[in-house]
Amino acid sequence: MSTFRSGYVSLIGRPNVGKSTLLNLIAGRKLAIVSPRPQTTRNRILGIKNLPDAQIIFVDTPGLHKPKHKLGEHMVKESSDTAREADLILFMTEPEMPGPGDKNILNLLRTMKIPVFLLMNKADTVKKLHLLPLIDEYSKLFDFTEIFPISALKDESINHIIQAVAERMPEGPKYYPDEMVTDMPERFMAAEVIREKIIFDTHEEVPYSIAVEILEWKERDKGKLYISANVYVEREGQKSIIIGKQGARLKEIGSRARQDLEEMLGSDVFLQLWVKLKKDWRSDSRTLKELGYS
Ligand SMILES: Nc1nc2c(ncn2[C@@H]2O[C@H](COP(=O)(O)OP(=O)(O)O)[C@@H](O)[C@H]2O)c(=O)[nH]1
Ligand SMILES: [Mg+2]
Missing domain, CATH: 3.40.50.300 (P-loop containing nucleotide triphosphate hydrolases)
Structure with a gap:
């Protein structure tokens, strides 16, 4: 055997x-x-x-x-x-x-x-x-x-x-069922996809200063998935950088994220992003906890 x-x-x-x-x-x-x-x-x-x-x-x-x-x-x-x-x-x-x-x-x-x-x-x-x-x-x-x-x-x-x-692996049982490729919830992966698009489109401190939190995740008419998320920044100035002239950058980020999400989730997605200020969140234990970074 x-x-x-x-x-x-x-x-x-x-x-x-x-x-x-x-x-x-x-x-x-x-x-x-x-x-x-x-x-x-x-x-x-x-x-x-x-x-x-x-x-x-x-x-x-x-x-x-x-x-x-x-x-x-x-x-x-x-x-x-x-x-x-x-x-x-x-x-x-x-x-x-x-x-x-x-x-x-x-x-x-x-x-x-x-x-x-x-x-x-x-x-x-x-x-x-x-x-x-x-x-x-x-x-x-x-x-x-x-x-x-x-x-x-x-x-x-x-x-x-x-x-x-x-x-090199020790003798042991199958810990996860065959069809499982990761233990991460889809919501977390979706937040990460959005973060990735922002990182690609911004510079200097901005990519490091953002966090994404999924707010809503709902099936709507004809199997279309409605997802909304907050994008947190650390300073007021970073808000306008991400939003861009007349919302152009945020629109571009949202559209790229949506394409990836549709592929990942195998369904049509309607994505809505909000940019919010959370001052110095990277140094705040409570916020880190809320965002799952602890
Ligand atoms: N040329 C080259 N670039 C790579 C290779 N592996 C990763 N990269 C690039 O290195 C950068 C960092 O990769 P990433 O996987 O995010 O690194 P991590 O921070 O260690 O997780 C990305 O731009 C990758 O495309 C490789 O084998 N060859
Ligand atoms: Mg990495």
Whole structure:
């Protein structure tokens, strides 16, 4: 009789190395929002992978960084907590010499005594020749169980990595039913899609200063879904930036979000967005709690 294996695998690394891109590649669909800016992911996000003889639960995390406000503290805690509870850690990095950020993370991982794979991501951005000496540098810093260069953006198959991960999973039950790909409610994913569109369309502090809260979610006539949401900003000036001239930017954001939501939910969507001021919400414990960031 063959044994069934299952376990938790946490994706750990500096912000912007490609953790969420990898989670989406593994899941074969978009679970986590991705952006060219660091610190986009704020919560832990689950991607469940079913194999004939294993169930692997991948957990995307916010990047580990030096927090500057209460939201940042929450993000760092989410990352280190999921690492501590994992059966295996995928430490992701870019094809660069290890910097202070990477070294700090490896020091933290060293205290956990959990096997760690090194995934050197964005391998498409450098010549193969340059990868080996970099991998060498990382190997001097940490005793990795396995090492893979990858490109979460360009590679189509990462089955060899998933297979290697499966082999490291302990014997265990199927934690989630087969059809389940994530534990996130649709409402949360919808709020994230809206946030992603705003991040893409704004600059400097604005992308970091926003939070999205779904207010209404109702079936209306002919199966059309009505969704309304608040977009919170930290300062008055950010409100007009998001709204744009005669509401042009908010209209554009809403229309892009609606297209993604329709694809994700498989139904027509009517989306209404409100921009609201919530002063310095990133430093306010109560608001963080209300928005699910605690
Ligand atoms: N060239 C290249 N870019 C990548 C790769 N993986 C991710 N990216 C880009 O890196 C940025 C950050 O990715 P994201 O997944 O949000 O990083 P995270 O902060 O670690 O979750 C995005 O612009 C991605 O498109 C890769 O393999 N190659
Ligand atoms: Mg991310």
